[in-house]
Amino acid sequence: MLEVNAAQQIVLAAVKPLSPTREPLDRRLLGRLLAEEIIAPQDSPACDKSLRDGYAVRAADCPSAGTVLQVIGEIAAGAAPGAGIGPGQCQRIFTGAPLPAGADAVVMQEDVELLPTGHIRLRQGPVRPGQWVYPRGQEMHAGEAILTPDTRLTPAALGVLASLGRASVQVIAAPRVGIVATGNELLAPGQPGTPGKIYNSNGPLLSALLAALPLESIDFGILPDEEAPLRAGLERMLQQCHAIVIAGGMSVGDYDLVPRTLRTLGLDEHIRQVRMKPGKPFLFGRCGDRLVFGLPGNPVSAFVCCQLFVLPALRRLLGYAEADCYPPVLPARFREAFAASNDRPTYHPARYELRPTELLVKPLPWSGAPDLRALLAANALLLLPPGDVRYAPTDPASFIPLDRT
Known part of the structure; x- marks a missing residue:
């Protein structure tokens, strides 16, 4: 079973940035990467x-x-x-x-x-x-390089481009990403509840996570645990999207049909499981040039896998440097005593705060992978090693902040 770091490296090694495209200059370019050098056509200001x-x-x-x-x-x-x-x-x-x-x-x-x-x-x-x-030329001189390729476009950069009279610009293309939840137990929010059914939280959750990036996401709703409609739905997603994200159906039960259905569609499987909690049954591969991410159906598992694997891969598709794709891991100290027992490296919902000289982190009450409510107060994932651990206040800790894109 792969460790998280090894799995992240496999994912990014399989992803290449999309090709450049020329697009109109508007707010939809925010966060995109420039694919051309921008030269000042004249002095700015052009006169005193x-x-x-x-x-x-x-x-x-x-x-x-x-x-x-x-x-x-x-x-x-x-x-x-x-x-x-x-x-x-x-x-x-x-x-x-x-x-x-x-x-x-x-x-x-x-x-x-x-x-x-x-x-x-x-x-x-x-x-x-x-x-x-x-004075003339105080801001920039004619012929001066103002923005270089690989610049991430900020509001200021868009303003500068507009001030140069640019109506369009070359950028790395934005990927189209499909999201789907699978399971006969799922209902769309708004449908009447019935015994044995649960509402699809993964679709809205994953769509919201992907909204932090400048890409197009499409929510394909829910696919059943039935081979024919499941295959047809996944095939349609692969035809329309650069990458697809599937939540559910990744384990080894009788109704976990997604991996074998993907194989009938030509899946080249790179990852099948990762040694982590939550999120062990994570799948990654390619169908031709399409990226395929299979996330566990439990919502916190899907959330963590999206943070660690899906978002970094999509940043790479957008042209981000590899070092800028991974979520940062920051040092901190425990705010209070804490004990835990885990069989795998664990990403525990937590809350961090900045004190004058250090970061303090506090693990939040959490009952496991189905406990989505625990993320309401979380702004961090606390990294915990496997085994029985005990921490005293001020002991060192490591965490991934969730409030950074």
């Missing part, structure tokens, strides 16, 4: 601009308070600078407007007195060259 509402002046004309200047025009943001100014002249100017020729400074409107003759008188002086001016 005013940082304040006021008057564009020549600093040499303004040695002291009391200086009087003639106002010869007005420049609004978005307007051409118009005529230049000469000695003793100025122009009314607004924030973001280009400075006229001859001007090298701006005096704020609060610092002048308007005279009835079409002149202004300075209340303060001297004026220094460059005062309240955003």
Whole structure:
């Protein structure tokens, strides 16, 4: 049986980033990886601009308070600078407007007195060259590399691309991921409850986990434990998706039909079980170029396997570097005494908090793989070794944070 680290390496070794594609510049690119170098087409700003509402002046004309200047025009943001100014002249100017020729400074409107003759008188002086001016090329110069390939697009990056006039950009393609739950015992939320049935929590749970990544997920609902409809449903998912995530039917019972059904569809099985708790009956493989993830049906098992295997693989499909695909494991100290007995390495729901000098982690009450409610208060998975363990307050611990994407 594989250890978790070995299984993670097998998964990522089988995954290659998707090909680049050109897509419109909009918020759906958030988190995607750039697939081209972005070069500034011109200086930004393209000219000297005013940082304040006021008057564009020549600093040499303004040695002291009391200086009087003639106002010869007005420049609004978005307007051409118009005529230049000469000695003793100025122009009314607004924030973001280009400075006229001859001007090298701006005096704020609060610092002048308007005279009835079409002149202004300075209340303060001297004026220094460059005062309240955003100089040409301050942000970037023409020909400068602004963004490199493999840059993860943030709100700031999208804003910069828009400021360069880019209507589209090349990015690594976003995968389409199918999600399905299997089992004759499952009902869709909203259906009337009947004895022996349970509601499908894995579909909404997994869809929400995948929503943290910039991809397209499709919830295919529920497939029964019957070979013909199960095979037809899985085949349809493989035709439509880059990766499929199946919850349930992974164990060795009479109704656990998923592994053998996948084999009839050409599954090249890489992983069948992992030495971990919860989540031991985890399956991973490929059907052609499609990735296949089989998760246990118990919801906490599905949750943990998604965190450790599915999300890292999808990050890799999106082009993330391998080191950025894995969930981080952070050091901490136990907040209180704790004892446990496990037959496998265990990922126990927990809550961590940041203290001034350290992280403290507290295991939460948890009754095992079916106990989804325990995750309500969890923001971490506490890593516990197999065997009987006892911890005192402040003993060292390791955990995976759940509040980081």
